[in-house]
Amino acid sequence: SAVISQKPSRDICQRGTSLTIQCQVDSQVTMMFWYRQQPGQSLTLIATANQGSEATYESGFVIDKFPISRPNLTFSTLTVSNMSPEDSSIYLCSVEDPVAYEQYFGPGTRLTVT
Amino acid sequence: DAKTTQPNSMESNEEEPVHLPCNHSTISGTDYIHWYRQLPSQGPEYVIHGLTSNVNNRMASLAIAEDRKSSTLILHRATLRDAAVYYCILRVNRDDKIIFGKGTRLHILP
16 A cells, blocks of 8 residues: 655635645655545546656646646645635545555645635 | 446444445446545545455455446445445546545444
8 A cells, every 4th residue: 555645734825826735655656646625525636647747637627727746756746826715625646556456545635715 | 437326325323234335337348346435534545346246355345236237335344433425436447547426425323
């Protein structure tokens, strides 16, 4: 299994600002994913981030709003840009273990935009 | 994307078995059936997965219908710590992204 940590665990931000969320994994992984979970809702996939290539965004999510970096096999960042109150959510990263055919999720970053 | 249908919520008594149903009538021959659960204030965690045969692990059992159009996640003896949202998900292969539906919110009554 993989252990995933995220920073920050929570933050309160003002509208119009940006926040960068870090995701650290304790082992090398190829595939990393970023999800958003709005209050009381299920998880929505934002993008897939593979090391060495540009992130692939899902419908409704764009790179200008959610730029992603994947500099190595253990780390990724998601930036939430020009935030509005609608961006208030929990943001989670996950990694795929292709051998076990399982995904492991981080604890999430709870973002509140005022 | 292949779709699954689950009841919005279920209740069960503590220490009794729980059967969580999932319908996936449009499943294709290469789709794996995965279950994840999300405990309160935590990220989702893997529970079990299978293709055609029933599967057992330390957390649960997965019963797959012969025509594969439905499956059931079985918790053999529910505890209060099993209260969570359970997601039934179809995945084509090991590079496939996970698309979460609404899941089933399981309440455990003491």
